[in-house]
Amino acid sequence: MPRQPDPLPPRERLLLASLTAAGPGFCALVGALLAVIVWGIIAYAVQLRYGLGVTGLRDNFMWGVYITNFVFFIGVSHVGALMSAILRITGAEWRRPVTRMAEAITFASLLMGALMPFVDMGRPDRILNLLLHGRLQSPVLWDILSIGTYLTGSTLFLYVPMIPDIALLRDRFAAGPAWRRRLYALLALGWNGTEAQRRHLERIMGVMAILIIPIAVSVHTVVSWIFGMTLRAGWNSTIFGPYFVSGALFSGAAAVVTAMAAFRWAYHLEDYITEAHFRRMGYLVIALGMIYAYFTFAEYLTPSYKMAAAERGYLSAVFSGQFARLFWFTQVGGVLLPLLLLTVPRIAWVPRLARVPILRPVPALATLATLVLVLLLLPAILPRTAALGGFAAIRQLPVWIVVALGGWLFLTLLPVFRQRPIAAAVVASLLVNVGAWLKRFVIIVPTLQYPFLPIQRAPAGWALYRPTWVEWSITAGALAGFVLIYLLFSKVFPIVSIWETREEGRHPAPESSPAGAHGGAADAPAP
């Protein structure tokens, strides 16, 4: 006979309600995600039927969007180890309401990331050859081993701290639907919160927190070695391992910020996830972003200082050629602006911007809209201008106008973002993730555009990489799959750890300063 559960505090009641609430918004979102996934599956069926020829990939561009997705998703998955292991070991108590969100991101993005190489395979029907004839010399096998280990480890790391909560759900849903009762009873493993069980749980989590860190680091290191183990200029780099790991942590931390805001808004978790949590995650993203920026700088400065013959091609394409717009967007839009946005709430002079006439929101936005309209008409005028002037710089004019307008818009919105730090954090983290995806694309494709031998005698359309609708559809499907797994997870298990956030209150903060780098209580008021 199940014992009668004690009444829950209001924030926990709200959290449990989010498990069963399925309003029209939720149904519409699931429907839309399913539609995108089905479309992705149709695209994959087309690829399966006609071969990889339906993609933009060709002999010179043997890898493209799929491998970009692979690196991106595996990168995002790193955040689980960061939040649950590193923050746990360093005793950062504020992590408690956020760890499960991070671990669930790890789970969902690892599944999608691991799927990508198989989507990219020419002969998925021969997948068993990897087991029958697998060779340990190949980094592909390293990937399989380390991603497999990380998936197992992080699934356990997601599950084990969830056991007390599942037991709570088992008791709360004693009168719920049969599938929930059975699932919770099975997964709770007979947990009833005895002292011995708690001790075991703590020990397991302590051991796993330490084990998961090297595994996570190994995962993105060997992913980078898919490129680093080749001789190609641009991939032939010794720092690809740490470079990729730093980029992975950066994009993963940003993904958690987005998830925090989404769940806080959708499930009304304001009592759990406060502005202080966004501030702390913001610090984390800033720190990781600066490490990542440092690695990027080191990775590009050393070859571009020497300008060796083999590296000249891709470097000039990235800095000032075909890929320059993408590259500079990843650096300015994907690193610099997000870091600025995250520091905005702390910058004293930002409110003064609102007093500058051209930066007042209403006139500024009106002027910007007019300019964008002019810009759209510009291509019609531009060829004649270029013919008249003959300056190459004129052809770059639209880019500079976009950059200037973007800067203006940014400065106009800064005071607004200062008033709304969570909105600023969300915009910043979305920018980080868009930039992260594009940066992986810019790591992969320009190198392939400039091989040791020139690209010659390529059939029409083979000398440039243009991803096709099949690749975009499968990418959209994978992204939708990621969100759907994440969403459904939050409907089966509480997205915030109940028992761990209860314990939060039992450990008083060792120091009262909320600006302290570690250990400070997250709920402490901002200065």
Next chain:
Amino acid sequence: MGLTRRSFLKVLAAGTAAAAGPLARGGLLRRLRLRFGARLPALVATKGTSGTLVQLSGLPGSDGEVAVAYAAERSARTEPGEAGRRWVMVIDLAKCDGCRECTRACTAMHFVPSGQEWIRVYEMRDHATGNAYWLPRPCMQCDNPPCVKVCPVSATWKREDGIVMQDTSRCIGCRFCIAACPYQARGFNWVQPAESEEQRRQPYDMEWNTRHFKGTTEKCIFCPGLVKKGKLPACAAACPMGAIYFGDQVEDAVTNSQGETVRFSELIKENAGYRFLEELGTEPRVFYLPARKRLYPAPPAEPAVLGGHH
């Protein structure tokens, strides 16, 4: 059935050969399974066991009859290549006039799918003041092959006779080998290649490599089927200039389509032979003689170059 000492040794040698094949380049699982089986001395099959069929029982991976290396009529995966030989190719760039007969002969011989050229003739110009020249590029059959290192399923491997072999019936199509090859020598079947009736009648034989499958990687393999018969590879035989020499480095002799057979080492020494992208350390088995004192037309002064640093 009496078992004499001699026949027992023969069986032992054959059994070793049968076990050494998978051990040498077998899969992870098979290797693990073998570890718990009989411990066998690591001997390698010699030519003496060629064509022998022996009865085996109790050996891992054998179900009665096992063909030892060299035994099968059709080239098997276990084939280490022609024993005691080291195939080598020399391309005299001074003689090459860019007619691309080599490419056409290769394509006709192997029914190379459209979009691929297993021997591609590049228009090269090393630097702004340098002369333009033609560079036929087959697979370099590297002795330190980057493609072999990265292949996850040993669909490509190095034979004892120097050839980097490709088994398209095992390839999973991950294209890591294409990424790893610095010579762009590998092509991929992005769609199912169109096959003729004649082609379809032939079974898949990796040494002849006339069948092509969707989603697999392919490349030049020095025509081992022809070489085995004592003939030149298709490209070397077709070169009207006699620019492509082929032969055995151990024998130190290479032959071209004009029937000239010369000492390989002298040819390289006297003409300052070099290997392409030597600095990468891939140890190619294709040597080039520099394009000096050329009697034939060079490519246009401004080669159609898209990408690449040359």
